[in-house]
Structure formats: C-alpha cells, structure tokens
Amino acid sequence: MKRKLKWLKWIFAGLVAGFALLQFTNPPRTNPPVAPGHDLMATNPPPPEIATLLHSACYDCHSDETRWPWYSHIAPVSWLVAGDVTRGRERLNFSDWPRALPERAAKRLERISEEVDYQDMPPAKYTLLHPEARLTAGQRQQLMHWADQEAARLKPATTNE
Template identity: 35%
Template sequence: MKKKVLIGILVILVGIQFIRPDKNDGPADTPQDITHFVQVPDSVTTTLKLACYNCHSNHTDYPWYANISPVSLWLAHHIDEGKDELNFSNFAQYDKKRMDHKLEEVAEEVEESHMPLPAYTLVHQDAKLSEAQKQQLIEWVKTERAKLGVIPEK
C-alpha cells in the first residue's frame, strides 16, 4: 500500500512538471516605467530594481528553482499579485490620484518592513533593505508625492 502511495505521489510530481505558467519576461524598462515619469535618483532606481522589480514590473529575473513545479506556480501567483497591486513598468498609465496612492503604499510597506516580503529576502539577500535605504525610499516618495500635488481626501 505504501509503495502505491509513493508511486502515485511521484507520478503527480512528475506530471505537474509539464504545467508551465507564463513567464513575466517582458521589458522591464518601458516608456511608462516610473523612472521615465518621475525623478528617480540612481540610488533609488538601484534599490527598486533589486528589491521590487522582480514582482512589481513586467520583467522578472527568475532563479533556477523557478523551473520546478509547484514552486513555479507559486512564484507566478506571487508575481501576478504583485503586479496587480503595483506595476512600476506601467506607472505612467495610472492617473495622478492612483500614482499618489501607490507611492503612499510604497512608503508604508517599506516603513513597516512588509516589503520586500520576508520570504523573498530570505532567498535574495541583496533585496534586504538597510535602514538607510528604507529612509531614502521614504524620503523620495514624500518628495514625489508633493510634486504630484494630489490633495488627500478627508
């Protein structure tokens, strides 16, 4: 009985290797990218690309394990969720109010250490933000939100 269960599990694991989610392999640097719409210092661009763009842009640099199901399915789901929430590659397509709100969320998520996700930084050590990087991102967001001039609703 145990042998049949193990063979069944093995067949399922081999079978799901043929299920391939779509890759997020479009161009990261699009004309609508945030770096072309608002002023982004080089240091902030570097931080965004290291810590955010793999899940929040149209291009992901996949690690080797992204080709193994069910990990590939899990990663695809996380990337889709990330892009639905905020896509830096399409930032210029947002209206000013939405841009302002998304920038506000960036600052909040970074300040509260919710982003980048702890599971992501566990594997991608270079995506861990230092306190200085966090403060730099937060200050940059404040500056850009002020430039947008959106009056918050009460």
C-alpha cells in the same frame, strides 16, 4: 519484509511520476514588453541609488521585467512564485506607471512609503531567498524619503488646476 519493500518501491515510483506530471502544470512566466516611456524610470526617474534599490528589491514582483529564478520552473513552487508576481503586478506595476495621472502616481508613492515603513515590503519570504533585496534601516529611510517627496511634488499638479 520483502513484500513491504516492494510496496515502498511502488509508492516511491508513484511519487516520482506524480512529481513529473505536476511539471505539466507550470504556470506561464510572462514578461510582457514594456511600452517605451511607460516605466517609472522614464516618467518619474528617481535618483540612481533609489533606482538600484527598486530594481533589486521590488521589480521582480512589481514590474514586467521579472528575473524568474530557476525554482520558478518547478511545480509546485512555480505556482507560488507566479502567484506573487501576478498579484504584485496587479497592485503596483512600475512598468506601467500612471504618468498622465499625477494624483494616482502620488497615491502609489504614498502606499510605497507605508509598505516600506511597516517593513511589509519586500516580503520576508522573498528576502529569505534574495539576500541582495534586504533593506537596511538607512535604505528604508532613503526610499521613504524619496517616495514622500515625489508624492508631495506630484500632488499640487492636480489640486492647483
């Protein structure tokens, strides 16, 4: 019995040490500076209520203005959070909006409308921990309506050349 307890103590100490060592593997949490005039809010400013929705539901993963939560400092959760932000920024970065390329901007807006329509975005694992990012059916409609309208407005700018 005593012997078993001793082993348990060692196993526990090993786990604690392993967890402590893991903390040296935390990925960097970057927020690159946003070049003035490059953000969606500067180039295609949406109405204030849309801006608020995008900021609360999308900007953590799709901009360079991520609000890193406390658990993003603790491995192994930090890897998951940083991975989402890196992949999110790669696919769509509101801080680096294609302002000089209206056709590309229109495509992004169409993709945004689709993802919001399919309820793929914001991801469920995110809204679980960020209840303020949950979108009501009405808010989804608002977002889609804005994205569709903006896409339509930007498109002729390239096809009428």
